[in-house]
Amino acid sequence: MSKLSVCVYCGARKGARASYTEAAEVLGQGLAARNWRLVYGAGDVGLMGTVARAAQEAGGDTFGVIPAHLVAMEVGKADLSTYVVTETMHERKKVMLMNADAVVLLPGGAGSLDEFFEALTWRQLGLHDKPIFAIDTDGYWTPLMRLLTHVVDEGFADASLFDLMQVVPDPGAALDAIADHGGT
Numbered sequence: 001m002s003k004l005s006v007c008v009y010c011g012a013r014k015g016a017r018a019s020y021t022e023a024a025e026v027l028g029q030g031l032a033a034r035n036w037r038l039v040y041g042a043g044d045v046g047l048m049g050t051v052a053r054a055a056q057e058a059g060g061d062t063f064g065v066i067p068a069h070l071v072a073m074e075v076g077k078a079d080l081s082t083y084v085v086t087e088t089m090h091e092r093k094k095v096m097l098m099n100a101d102a103v104v105l106l107p108g109g110a111g112s113l114d115e116f117f118e119a120l121t122w123r124q125l126g127l128h129d130k131p132i133f134a135i136d137t138d139g140y141w142t143p144l145m146r147l148l149t150h151v152v153d154e155g156f157a158d159a160s161l162f163d164l165m166q167v168v169p170d171p172g173a174a175l176d177a178i179a180d181h182g183g184t
């Protein structure tokens with residue numbers, strides 16, 4: 001069986017709290033420790049750079065995908081185990097998701113939310129069945145869960161929306177949940 005791959009969506013910035021960087025480090029190290037492959041946006045900025053460097057330094061396998069127009073802005077990390085440059089953002093997202101077995105969301109901004117919602121809505125439509133975990137570092141994603149609860153309460157999604165993703169408190173819980181879901 002090929003190596004389990006985990007797609008990580010996270011901020012191109014570090015955010016306001018040291019705990020976000022710590023979570024990215026722990027996640028990168030944890031992926032390497034389990035001999036799982038990190039799939040991410042190939043940038044060397046913010047939490048993206050942190051998670052990738054942590055995985056690399058721990059000897060982990062890394063697979064990054066970046067569109068050509070962001071190579072300079074997000075400091076394309078060409079020393080990854082596999083470094084893919086795409087023509088468009090859409091291709092980037094597609095290549096990331098198709099090369100992953102599970103999705104993990106760390107704190108991040110609008111880009112991370114876009115990626116998360118694409119994974120969630122595509123799962124809702126049955127286009128894939130990869131588990132999705134949001135790491136709620138310092139309660140960062142609590143407002144997102146409140147919004148999704150509102151969406152369900154107001155009748156715009158079935159409550160089964162919450163079966164498609166899981167909020168976990170920290171990176172260790174995300175890794176354990178992936179293992180429970182069929183990882184090793």
Ligand code: AMP
Nearest residue numbers: 010011012013041108109110111112114
């Ligand atoms: P952010 O969470 O806004 O810091 O962005 C995290 C990553 O998402 C960065 O690599 C962005 O290039 C990427 N991103 C930003 N906008 C989009 C989008 N519309 N679709 C996919 N990825 C995006």
